[in-house]
Amino acid sequence: GDSVTQMEGPVTLSEEAFLTINCTYTATGYPSLFWYVQYPGEGLQLLLKATKADDKGSNKGFEATYRKETTSFHLEKGSVQVSDSAVYFCALSGSGDYKLSFGAGTTVTVRA
Amino acid sequence: EAGVAQSPRYKIIEKRQSVAFWCNPISGHATLYWYQQILGQGPKLLIQFQNNGVVDDSQLPKDRFSAERLKGVDSTLKIQPAKLEDSAVYLCASSFDPDRGRNEQFFGPGTRLTVL
Numbered sequence: 001g002d003s004v005t006q007m008e009g010p011v012t013l014s015e016e017a018f019l020t021i022n023c024t025y026t027a028t029g030y031p032s033l034f035w036y037v038q039y040p041g042e043g044l045q046l047l048l049k050a051t052k053a054d055d056k057g058s059n060k061g062f063e064a065t066y067r068k069e070t071t072s073f074h075l076e077k078g079s080v081q082v083s084d085s086a087v088y089f090c091a092l093s094g095s096g097d098y099k100l101s102f103g104a105g106t107t108v109t110v111r112a
Numbered sequence: 113e114a115g116v117a118q119s120p121r122y123k124i125i126e127k128r129q130s131v132a133f134w135c136n137p138i139s140g141h142a143t144l145y146w147y148q149q150i151l152g153q154g155p156k157l158l159i160q161f162q163n164n165g166v167v168d169d170s171q172l173p174k175d176r177f178s179a180e181r182l183k184g185v186d187s188t189l190k191i192q193p194a195k196l197e198d199s200a201v202y203l204c205a206s207s208f209d210p211d212r213g214r215n216e217q218f219f220g221p222g223t224r225l226t227v228l
Contacts, residue, residue, distance in 0.1 A: 004154070032215075043116075044155070044203065044219040089154050098143065098207065098215050099168060102154025 002027040006090045006103035013080055013110050021075040021106045023064075023090035031092040033057075033066050033073040034100065038087045047075075047088070080110045114138065116220035118204050124226045130192040133223045137185070137206030143167075144181055145217060146189050147203040155203055161187065191225075199227045 007022040025031065035047040035057070048057030050066035050073065057064050062077045073090060090103040117136040125131050137144050143162050147155035158177065160168040163184040172179070176195070181187040191198055201224050205217040 036219075043221045044205075046216055046218075049216075091154070093215070098217075099145065099157045099160055100147075100155070100217060102156070104152065104154050 002031065002092055002094050002101045004090050004092055004101055004103040006088075007106055008104070010107040010109060013108065015081060015110055015112055016079045017110075019075075019077045019080045019084070019108065021088055021090075021108070023073045023075065023103060025071050025073065025090075025092050027071075027092055027094055029094060030068075031094050033064070034091040034093070035062070035064055035073070035075050036089040036091055036102075038089070038105075040086070044089070080108075082110045082112050084108065085110045116204055116206055116218055118202075118220040118223055120223055121221065122224050122226075124228065125194055126228050127196055128193040130190065131194055131225060132188050132190045133202050133204075133225075135187045135189070135204030135220060137187070137204070138208075138218055140208065141206035141218075142184070142209050143207045143215075144187050145205040145207075146179055146187070147205065149201040149203055149222070151200070158189070194225075194227045196227050199225055201225070 003026045032051045034049045036044045037047045048059040050057040053068035055066045064075045087105045089105045091100045145160050146158045149155040158172045159179045161181040164181045179189045201222040203222045204220045207217045
């Protein structure tokens with residue numbers, strides 16, 4: 001079945017550092033790919049998404065490109081802030097199937 | 113626009129007791145999902161409703177878990193009897209109409225269940 005594997009955490013960075021969280025997936029057909037974020041004490045929020053190969057999703061300075069050849073959807077941000085401290089989840093939904101399959105989550109802590 | 117509401121936010125019970133969670137989706141959202149998130153793992157879908165019909169309950173442990181969505185709006189998820197391994201955060205999400213391409217899921221704050 002469909003599955004997502006993402007980089008294990010926790011990840012600790014200094015402000016203005018570069019952040020990459022790796023995500024790879026296994027799915028049949030052409031899934032949609034998502035990054036969700038969970039800030040401390042809050043619910044899951046959609047951060048960005050891509051629905052077809054070579055699409056780039058972007059939001060709040062974060063970017064991720066749907067790479068079908070490497071079955072990857074890595075999340076990147078060029079200069080993180082303390083407010084980016086959160087748990088990040090990579091997820092996919094299969095072709096014609098709207099349920100989300102999530103990775104285990106990566107905890108990111110940004111220090112001032 | 114009000115978000116997805118869930119209650120209670122926290123619940124502590126003893127094993128073999130029963131518990132129920134309530135979810136009120138965003139107004140007008142046809143699809144409702146219940147997820148279970150065990151500590152250190154990503155959320156796992158338990159059940160998906162389209163209006164008041166079940167679309168997918170393949171991951172729902174039906175010997176102890178049940179869910180309903182009366183009138184296609186609010187939903188309740190029940191566990192009876194609870195086991196220690198049911199300790200988790202139970203998330204409710206809703207989406208407008210995935211069959212029309214509006215499939216972004218909006219999540220509630222979750223209910224944290226501790227089974228002692």
